Amino acid sequence: MDLFRLLNVNELAVALSRMNMFPYFEVAHYIVSVMSLREQPGALEVSRRSPLACWFSAMLHCFGGAVLSGVIMAEAPVEPLANSTNILLASLMWYVVFYCPQDMVYSCATILPIRLVLTAMKEVTRTWKVLGGVTQASKKYKDSLFVMIAVGWTKGAGGGLMSNFEQLVRGIWKPETNELLKMTYPTKVTLIGSVLFSLQQCQYLPMNRPQLMLLYTTFIVINKTRMMLLGSSFSLLIWIESTLYEVLFARPLTCSPLTNQTHSHITSSCSSSEAKSTSCVKNGSPLPQEECKVSEKDKKKTE
Amino acid sequence: MDLFRLLNVNELAVALSRMNMFPYFEVAHYIVSVMSLREQPGALEVSRRSPLACWFSAMLHCFGGAVLSGVIMAEAPVEPLANSTNILLASLMWYVVFYCPQDMVYSCATILPIRLVLTAMKEVTRTWKVLGGVTQASKKYKDSLFVMIAVGWTKGAGGGLMSNFEQLVRGIWKPETNELLKMTYPTKVTLIGSVLFSLQQCQYLPMNRPQLMLLYTTFIVINKTRMMLLGSSFSLLIWIESTLYEVLFARPLTCSPLTNQTHSHITSSCSSSEAKSTSCVKNGSPLPQEECKVSEKDKKKTE
Amino acid sequence: MDLFRLLNVNELAVALSRMNMFPYFEVAHYIVSVMSLREQPGALEVSRRSPLACWFSAMLHCFGGAVLSGVIMAEAPVEPLANSTNILLASLMWYVVFYCPQDMVYSCATILPIRLVLTAMKEVTRTWKVLGGVTQASKKYKDSLFVMIAVGWTKGAGGGLMSNFEQLVRGIWKPETNELLKMTYPTKVTLIGSVLFSLQQCQYLPMNRPQLMLLYTTFIVINKTRMMLLGSSFSLLIWIESTLYEVLFARPLTCSPLTNQTHSHITSSCSSSEAKSTSCVKNGSPLPQEECKVSEKDKKKTE
Numbered sequence: 001m002d003l004f005r006l007l008n009v010n011e012l013a014v015a016l017s018r019m020n021m022f023p024y025f026e027v028a029h030y031i032v033s034v035m036s037l038r039e040q041p042g043a044l045e046v047s048r049r050s051p052l053a054c055w056f057s058a059m060l061h062c063f064g065g066a067v068l069s070g071v072i073m074a075e076a077p078v079e080p081l082a083n084s085t086n087i088l089l090a091s092l093m094w095y096v097v098f099y100c101p102q103d104m105v106y107s108c109a110t111i112l113p114i115r116l117v118l119t120a121m122k123e124v125t126r127t128w129k130v131l132g133g134v135t136q137a138s139k140k141y142k143d144s145l146f147v148m149i150a151v152g153w154t155k156g157a158g159g160g161l162m163s164n165f166e167q168l169v170r171g172i173w174k175p176e177t178n179e180l181l182k183m184t185y186p187t188k189v190t191l192i193g194s195v196l197f198s199l200q201q202c203q204y205l206p207m208n209r210p211q212l213m214l215l216y217t218t219f220i221v222i223n224k225t226r227m228m229l230l231g232s233s234f235s236l237l238i239w240i241e242s243t244l245y246e247v248l249f250a251r252p253l254t255c256s257p258l259t260n261q262t263h264s265h266i267t268s269s270c271s272s273s274e275a276k277s278t279s280c281v282k283n284g285s286p287l288p289q290e291e292c293k294v295s296e297k298d299k300k301k302t303e
Numbered sequence: 304m305d306l307f308r309l310l311n312v313n314e315l316a317v318a319l320s321r322m323n324m325f326p327y328f329e330v331a332h333y334i335v336s337v338m339s340l341r342e343q344p345g346a347l348e349v350s351r352r353s354p355l356a357c358w359f360s361a362m363l364h365c366f367g368g369a370v371l372s373g374v375i376m377a378e379a380p381v382e383p384l385a386n387s388t389n390i391l392l393a394s395l396m397w398y399v400v401f402y403c404p405q406d407m408v409y410s411c412a413t414i415l416p417i418r419l420v421l422t423a424m425k426e427v428t429r430t431w432k433v434l435g436g437v438t439q440a441s442k443k444y445k446d447s448l449f450v451m452i453a454v455g456w457t458k459g460a461g462g463g464l465m466s467n468f469e470q471l472v473r474g475i476w477k478p479e480t481n482e483l484l485k486m487t488y489p490t491k492v493t494l495i496g497s498v499l500f501s502l503q504q505c506q507y508l509p510m511n512r513p514q515l516m517l518l519y520t521t522f523i524v525i526n527k528t529r530m531m532l533l534g535s536s537f538s539l540l541i542w543i544e545s546t547l548y549e550v551l552f553a554r555p556l557t558c559s560p561l562t563n564q565t566h567s568h569i570t571s572s573c574s575s576s577e578a579k580s581t582s583c584v585k586n587g588s589p590l591p592q593e594e595c596k597v598s599e600k601d602k603k604k605t606e
Numbered sequence: 607m608d609l610f611r612l613l614n615v616n617e618l619a620v621a622l623s624r625m626n627m628f629p630y631f632e633v634a635h636y637i638v639s640v641m642s643l644r645e646q647p648g649a650l651e652v653s654r655r656s657p658l659a660c661w662f663s664a665m666l667h668c669f670g671g672a673v674l675s676g677v678i679m680a681e682a683p684v685e686p687l688a689n690s691t692n693i694l695l696a697s698l699m700w701y702v703v704f705y706c707p708q709d710m711v712y713s714c715a716t717i718l719p720i721r722l723v724l725t726a727m728k729e730v731t732r733t734w735k736v737l738g739g740v741t742q743a744s745k746k747y748k749d750s751l752f753v754m755i756a757v758g759w760t761k762g763a764g765g766g767l768m769s770n771f772e773q774l775v776r777g778i779w780k781p782e783t784n785e786l787l788k789m790t791y792p793t794k795v796t797l798i799g800s801v802l803f804s805l806q807q808c809q810y811l812p813m814n815r816p817q818l819m820l821l822y823t824t825f826i827v828i829n830k831t832r833m834m835l836l837g838s839s840f841s842l843l844i845w846i847e848s849t850l851y852e853v854l855f856a857r858p859l860t861c862s863p864l865t866n867q868t869h870s871h872i873t874s875s876c877s878s879s880e881a882k883s884t885s886c887v888k889n890g891s892p893l894p895q896e897e898c899k900v901s902e903k904d905k906k907k908t909e
Contacts, residue, residue: 178775474781
């Protein structure tokens with residue numbers, strides 16, 4: 001009975017790993033990406049004022065991973081344009097989501113069950129993208145774990161990682177935040193996936209690729225669905241994260257008196273910046289951003 | 304008689320297509336590019352405060368197309384520096400336009416007839432640049448129309464497309480606008496040229512390359528001269544553009560009531576952003592930017 | 607006696623040129639780079655709020671030269687990650703400088719004699735980096751002096767040249783200044799080094815490579831030590847710089863009346879921008895930035 005179950009899971013894993021993303025999953029990815037663009041403040045306005053900027057922004061949402069991983073691997077960022085079919089499909093989805101008469105497509109796609117299915121399908125493409133990035137990197141840089149993680153991550157979460165510049169296309173500039181300063185859920189889960197697939201690629205994991213693909217895909221699909229329905233994230237992840245933070249990075253923000261006196265003539269910025277920042281990290285809590293941002297703004301004004 | 308005329312035009316086209324841009328047309332391009340830099344607010348100030356930043360900015364004006372098309376094709380952006388003759392010529396033009404005693408060169412170049420000739424010669428180089436970009440792309444990506452259009456466009460209008468970053472070199476940052484959000488005339492006409500030459504390259508146009516070069520060059524030279532003398536743009540283009548806009552992209556900016564109720568717990572940004580933006584696109588007119596910008600600024604202030 | 611001394615110097619130069627930067631000098635470079643990051647305003651705060659952004663920023667400080675020269679040479683910017691040993695070493699230094707219990711490592715490293723030794727060792731690595739960049743460029747672009755200078759410069763002073771984007775990682779955006787507008791000492795001295803090594807590579811200098819390496823290394827180490835102890839820069843350099851500036855670039859900022867009248871209908875920005883800027887360069891002094899910045903801000907406010 002157990003053997004039978006094992007066989008089944010393995011067969012399922014292999015079948016999944018051979019599944020083709022084109023066209024259904026790709027299309028779901030385009031629709032969900034364009035919808036997430038449309039739901040950003042000011043995006044609809046831009047779509048009316050400048051369709052070209054809106055289209056370019058939508059393409060960065062759909063193909064951001066390929067563009068960014070191209071940039072860091074010194075491969076042509078214009079490459080996604082070479083696949084005419086995908087570009088035309090993505091452009092069509094962009095058009096119907098933004099400009100369909102009566103707004104029919106967007107209205108339908110936002111009905112919860114449809115949106116759930118589309119989002120789940122989009123999450124499935126994430127596995128393929130991360131894996132694609134890891135494989136691409138491993139061809140050029142054999143055994144280089146860090147490069148694989150970086151390329152897999154940018155391929156899977158490129159749109160998010162370059163969001164500052166994607167917003168710039170639409171005339172919005174928010175330098176005070178980015179995906180590294182405050183990771184969103186997709187970026188975080190893609191990083192985890194990229195680490196796992198890179199470890200598997202270097203054969204540090206006791207598991208073959210189809211099994212890992214099945215495991216990771218199941219995890220991200222279930223977790224995302226759960227988040228959309230309940231509005232809360234996977235609690236285990238948050239617990240691991242905050243434990244790691246507490247052990248490794250939580251330190252008080254005070255200069256030792258020794259330091260202040262010894263090199264006060266070399267650098268005077270230390271004490272002042274710390275005087276300013278101690279109020280921000282009062283009790284060692286990781287993310288007191290509201291207060292910090294305020295002081296940041298005050299700083300800019302007084303400068 | 305008609306045959307004779309045809310022969311003549313064809314011969315003229317072939318002769319034009321064999322014309323060498325170096326050195327006269329190149330020099331005109333450098334002078335006009337540097338002059339357009341000098342006429343930007345704050346540029347003269349920067350030229351006195353930091354000649355190096357001014358020089359770098361001038362080189363981006365002169366070779367921006369080569370740099371940007373290099374970036375998107377994964378070819379070295381430092382490549383233009385390898386052509387010492389061109390760099391030295393461009394640097395010389397930069398120097399005489401900005402620092403000539405008594406400001407003689409700039410004063411002469413701004414006399415209308417001279418400026419007209421220089422600008423017309425600069426426009427001629429545009430044809431060669433766009434064509435160069437299209438050919439370069441077609442070598443690497445055969446039959447890929449979109450890549451050809453993109454590379455031809457960036458090669459011909461690179462300076463404009465990267466203007467945000469060119470301004471950053473001079474310490475100016477205007478995120479609220481860029482060439483995609485609000486295309487200027489040169490960017491627009493280069494895009495048209497790039498589309499035409501790419502179609503010709505893929506043999507979708509009933510015309511050979513020298514003929515298209517003659518046609519396009521004549522069009523941009525006449526149009527630019529007309530604009531400089533009369534201060535108005537080619538009305539046919541504007542008519543085509545606004546018709547296309549009306550048919551394809553002019554949609555009212557209201558959420559259907561259905562949508563608002565169904566997914567209000569998933570995204571609440573839609574309704575608020577639209578409430579804000581309805582005032583901007585009141586009567587479906589394409590470019591009511593003044594009002595929009597004001598609301599954008601208000602938004603920032605209240606944030 | 608003289609011959610003996612010459613032999614000695616030559617032997618010393620050859621011995622120096624064969625010296626291996628790994629691991630001691632590299633580690634000193636990492637420590638000093640991470641310390642300079644830590645001493646920037648707001649960096650400590652970021653290290654507590656987002657260790658990942660802080661780590662990425664530290665890597666840009668340590669490997670910025672490799673990343674930036676990779677970008678301009680169209681080689682993979684992710685390449686530094688492929689050298690796992692260096693990345694792990696740099697990450698370790700980042701960790702101990704920012705998060706060591708009791709802040710011991712940073713406190714020790716800021717004791718003046720230790721800091722002097724570390725900084726001197728870091729300066730030695732500059733020679734190797736500049737030389738590495740020049741050699742790398744000369745392989746791809748033979749005899750192209752400008753490319754060699756550019757690549758050597760970016761390799762040696764990459765972290766500084768891309769400081770705007772390094773700050774962006776930490777959520778700070780200061781568009782009004784950059785290394786080209788206002789060069790800092792390291793950027794300036796690296797540019798000089800890059801010019802010298804490029805000239806030597808093209809055999810325009812009456813000196814072989816080990817000799818130049820010894821000369822340049824001695825110069826930058828002594829000068830940096832002098833600056834740290836006395837807080838003043840090498841006066842000869844400043845004198846050369848201001849003389850060059852006076853001869854080449856110091857011009858009054860007034861439009862000739864001729865110009866204003868002739869082309870007033872083509873460009874109206876010239877007169878206004880100059881009216882604004884004359885107050886900034888009152889007496890031809892090169893760097894009256896305080897006043898200029900104020901007017902820049904006023905301009906932005908009124909826009």
